Amino acid sequence: QINQSTINIINTIKLHVKVGIITNGSTQRQKAKIINTNLNRHFDTIIISEETGFSKPDKHIFELALKKLNIQPEDVLFVGDDLEKDIAGCQNVNIKGIWFNPHMITNTTEIKPYAEINTLDSLLSYVTPQYFYNK
Known part of the structure; x- marks a missing residue:
């Protein structure tokens, strides 16, 4: 539930x-959820990974997203809750990977996210025009 x-x-x-x-995940299951x-x-x-033949953390699924959106990696922020699949993958x-960590789990991995947020509204400070003009 969202x-x-x-x-x-x-928005x-x-x-x-x-x-x-x-x-x-499977196309049927993920599409139903979405x-x-x-x-x-x-x-x-x-x-959806099943449709592409690639799963996170495989770089090809991220490259496909870049191509579909017609954007360059340096202009992207990727938000994910899985350090290995999401953050290391992107x-x-x-x-740049932003780790969504609502349960404030300690990062015991070698993976260093670009940023860490505990609430989704914290993400807004990264996508304001000021962020893009100052990066």
């Missing part, structure tokens, strides 16, 4: 940048 505040955050971000989903929560209406692209193609 709450309205999450949708509001996504605010969409005012400034393109947004996409990269998800591992459609049941109406997330499909809020994203510019949705990439870093393999020079995308």
Whole structure:
């Protein structure tokens, strides 16, 4: 279940940048989740591993997203809750990974996220026009 505040955050971000989903799993299951929560209406692209033949952390799934959105890695922030699959994966193609860590788990890995956030609204400070002008 996705709450309205999450949708509001996504829509605010969409005012400034393109947004996409990269998800591992079966097409049928992931599409059902995305459609049941109406997330499909809020994203510019949705990439499901089963459809591509690649799963996170494979760099090819991230490269596919870059191509579909017609953007360069240095212009991307990727948010994920899995250090290995999401953060290390996106870093393999020079995308900055923001670790979404709502349970404030200690990072005991060698993986160093670009940033760490505990709430989705914290993400807004990274996607304001000021961020892009000052990077």
